[in-house]
Amino acid sequence: MVKEVERAGIPVVHMCTVVPISLTVGANRIVPTIAIPHPLGDPKLEPHEEKALRRKLVERALEALETEVEGQTVFEMK
Amino acid sequence: MRLELGHVLIKDVQFGSETKIENGVLYVNKEELIKLISEDEHLASVDVEIAKPGESVRITPVKDVVEPRVKVEGPGGVFPGILSKVDVVGSGKTNVLKGCAVMTTGKIVGFQEGIVDMTGPGAEYTPFSKTNNVVLICQPVEGLKQHDHERAVRFAGFKAAAYLAEAAKSLTPDTVEVYETLPFLEGIKKYPDLPKIGYVQMLQTQGLLHDTYVYGVDAKQIVPTIIYPTEVMDGAIVSGNCVSACDKNTTYHQLNNPVIHDLYKEHGKTLNFVGVIITNENVYLADKERSSNWSAKLAEYLGLDGVIISQEGFGNPDTDLIMNCKKIEAKGIKTVIITDEYAGRDGASQSLADADKAADAVVTGGNANEIIKLPAMDKVIGTLDYIDTIAGGFDGSLAEDGSITVEIQAITGATNEMGFNKMSAKGF
Numbered sequence: 001m002v003k004e005v006e007r008a009g010i011p012v013v014h015m016c017t018v019v020p021i022s023l024t025v026g027a028n029r030i031v032p033t034i035a036i037p038h039p040l041g042d043p044k045l046e047p048h049e050e051k052a053l054r055r056k057l058v059e060r061a062l063e064a065l066e067t068e069v070e071g072q073t074v075f076e077m078k
Numbered sequence: 079m080r081l082e083l084g085h086v087l088i089k090d091v092q093f094g095s096e097t098k099i100e101n102g103v104l105y106v107n108k109e110e111l112i113k114l115i116s117e118d119e120h121l122a123s124v125d126v127e128i129a130k131p132g133e134s135v136r137i138t139p140v141k142d143v144v145e146p147r148v149k150v151e152g153p154g155g156v157f158p159g160i161l162s163k164v165d166v167v168g169s170g171k172t173n174v175l176k177g178c179a180v181m182t183t184g185k186i187v188g189f190q191e192g193i194v195d196m197t198g199p200g201a202e203y204t205p206f207s208k209t210n211n212v213v214l215i216c217q218p219v220e221g222l223k224q225h226d227h228e229r230a231v232r233f234a235g236f237k238a239a240a241y242l243a244e245a246a247k248s249l250t251p252d253t254v255e256v257y258e259t260l261p262f263l264e265g266i267k268k269y270p271d272l273p274k275i276g277y278v279q280m281l282q283t284q285g286l287l288h289d290t291y292v293y294g295v296d297a298k299q300i301v302p303t304i305i306y307p308t309e310v311m312d313g314a315i316v317s318g319n320c321v322s323a324c325d326k327n328t329t330y331h332q333l334n335n336p337v338i339h340d341l342y343k344e345h346g347k348t349l350n351f352v353g354v355i356i357t358n359e360n361v362y363l364a365d366k367e368r369s370s371n372w373s374a375k376l377a378e379y380l381g382l383d384g385v386i387i388s389q390e391g392f393g394n395p396d397t398d399l400i401m402n403c404k405k406i407e408a409k410g411i412k413t414v415i416i417t418d419e420y421a422g423r424d425g426a427s428q429s430l431a432d433a434d435k436a437a438d439a440v441v442t443g444g445n446a447n448e449i450i451k452l453p454a455m456d457k458v459i460g461t462l463d464y465i466d467t468i469a470g471g472f473d474g475s476l477a478e479d480g481s482i483t484v485e486i487q488a489i490t491g492a493t494n495e496m497g498f499n500k501m502s503a504k505g506f
Binding site for chain 1: 284285286361362363366394396397400401431432433434
């Protein structure tokens with residue numbers, strides 16, 4: 001999906017937990033996420049903490065989308 | 079560590095007034111067994127049935143399969159940290175009821191459970207069509223949480239296996255096999271000219287009913303460690319898995335790990351089997367990195383020349399597999415990986431979710447997406463209610479005439495990644 005959408009000329013950020021697989025399949029912008037059963041959340045956190053975590057992840061992804069890349073790039077959380 | 083495995087050959091299983099073994103026949107006191115398993119307050123009802131090779135019987139949904147074993151001499155008891163105290167097992171003498179198995183079924187625990195046919199085309203894909211099976215049908219009390227349900231059925235299997243094996247405690251086994259692994263330095267000294275080979279066993283530990291236990295410890299909480307191969311023959315590693323039936327290692331597989339048995343066969347002849355490193359398959363990337371770092375570190379520390387790596391399950395564990403392979407190869411140690419494939423029904427898709435050039439020696443257990451048609455059987459133990467929803471099944475899998483069309487993924491043990499099956503492929 002990542003590759004097909006990019007082939008159509010639209011840049012894609014792949015948010016995923018298992019970065020090595022994302023690298024293998026050829027995603028160009030990768031944002032590492034939390035865990036396989038809950039990539040964009042963390043059930044151990046309080047609801048307000050989890051909301052903050054989600055916002056950070058999405059903001060990081062939007063930032064990645066705006067960034068020019070030369071090749072496959074992993075955008076670690078700051 | 080030296081273990082004598084005494085095989086008490088079981089040719090038939092029948093119900094009887096007393097649980098005993100006579101002339102290769104295991105007699106089971108059904109009421110006594112039901113009473114024992116029913117002691118668990120999480121189970122509303124328990125029934126026991128027998129399924130023999132060649133009978134027109136389908137068992138589903140199969141959760142776990144356990145081989146009955148009993149400690150005859152030496153420290154500890156079978157399933158340490160679970161049924162027995164946490165003594166170190168794997169030495170002395172253990173008797174095995176060879177040719178029979180305990181199987182657990184009933185209301186499904188997780189959606190990924192299996193089918194075992196005792197005859198027909200499906201029987202060819204599962205090793206448990208060749209064993210005389212004592213099948214426990216366990217129904218949970220209403221409202222029981224899934225993980226409590228899983229534990230109750232897991233323990234039911236172990237308790238029943240231990241109960242049956244007790245009948246073999248004082249018997250003279252029909253055949254005896256001896257397995258020995260010396261303490262590390264002695265073992266290295268004994269065969270200085272043979273290549274030093276280790277086994278990295280990956281345990282399914284994704285959580286959410288995908289768990290494996292080592293001496294009673296949930297293996298997602300371990301860092302990789304070293305274990306004597308004979309420890310697993312006494313039940314040091316057990317399955318708590320509800321992962322896809324075709325490539326989960328049931329407790330029976332753990333007890334009879336063919337990689338360990340085959341390495342012992344060559345030990346002292348073509349290779350020096352140094353030991354087993356166990357590691358896990360967790361769902362956090364940091365855990366995957368840490369565990370594969372450690373398996374590579376331990377392989378280096380042991381001075382191994384070569385390593386066999388076996389996987390359990392599929393999907394994201396493919397990454398653990400490739401990380402183990404890559405990092406061990408980077409230490410200058412040769413690897414062979416054992417896996418299976420999800421290459422689509424036509425076999426044309428990429429087989430694994432991850433790949434690397436270092437993985438240049440691969441053994442496959444087969445393509446789990448292959449479709450098979452299973453004719454109706456005269457009798458069903460368990461229920462056909464879940465056929466359309468188990469992993470490998472789909473809408474319309476179960477036909478009105480009782481026949482089933484599924485991917486072989488749904489058959490217990492079909493593409494086992496320890497090589498405990500007959501399928502493979504060759505490429506050059």
